[in-house]
Amino acid sequence: MQDFGDILNNQVLLVALIACLVAQLFKLIVELSKDRKFNVRTLVTTGGMPSAHSALVTALATGVGQTVGWASPDFAIAAIFAVIVMYDAAGVRQAAGKQARILNQILDELFSQGKEFNEDRLKELLGHTPFQVIVGSILGVVISWLAGPAY
Numbered sequence: 244m245q246d247f248g249d250i251l252n253n254q255v256l257l258v259a260l261i262a263c264l265v266a267q268l269f270k271l272i273v274e275l276s277k278d279r280k281f282n283v284r285t286l287v288t289t290g291g292m293p294s295a296h297s298a299l300v301t302a303l304a305t306g307v308g309q310t311v312g313w314a315s316p317d318f319a320i321a322a323i324f325a326v327i328v329m330y331d332a333a334g335v336r337q338a339a340g341k342q343a344r345i346l347n348q349i350l351d352e353l354f355s356q357g358k359e360f361n362e363d364r365l366k367e368l369l370g371h372t373p374f375q376v377i378v379g380s381i382l383g384v385v386i387s388w389l390a391g392p393a394y
Contacts, residue, residue, distance in 0.1 A: 254394050255306035262302035262386040266295035266379055294371040296332050297379030298386070300325035305387035310394045325380075333376045 250256065267285075273292045274285045285291065304321035311317045371379070 254390070255303065255310055258306050258387055258390040258393070259299050259303040259383075261390075262383045263295045263299035265386060266293050266298035266382055269293055269382070270295065290371060292371075292375045292378065293382055294329070294332050294376045294379030297325075297329050297371070297376045298383035300328045301380040301383030302387040303383075305384050306390070306394065309387065309391055329376050329380060332371045333373050 267287075270291045270293065271282075271285045275281055289296075300321075304318065304325040307315075307321040308318040
């Protein structure tokens with residue numbers, strides 16, 4: 244049970260999770276200003292501005308660098324992990340979202356003539372633009388630097 248307490252006391256982990264939460268809250272504000280609607284579902288969806296995944300992994304990598312050292316193997320692992328996650332968010336998941344949009348258009352055309360389609364539409368907002376990833380990563384670094392004294 245002590246291990247669970249250690250996890251809850253891990254400042255680097257907590258700051259990374261806070262960065263993710265802050266990014267999700269910013270996402271809610273961006274959606275509110277854009278659509279003029281308060282949509283709580285924005286807090287738990289992927290995609291959008293800024294990238295919460297990028298904020299999480301850059302805060303994590305920055306926190307590891309601040310606490311363990313910038314030349315440590317731990318920081319190297321965290322940095323590579325961050326790059327992979329951000330590449331996936333801006334590349335692979337963005338492409339999957341475009342494919343979902345095209346497939347939904349095809350389904351709309353196929354079933355527009357009264358035929359029944361019983362499946363849910365594919366989720367189109369899966370990934371991020373490079374700008375959304377950059378903003379999320381800047382947010383993660385800033386939050387980790389602000390939390391630096393807590394480490």
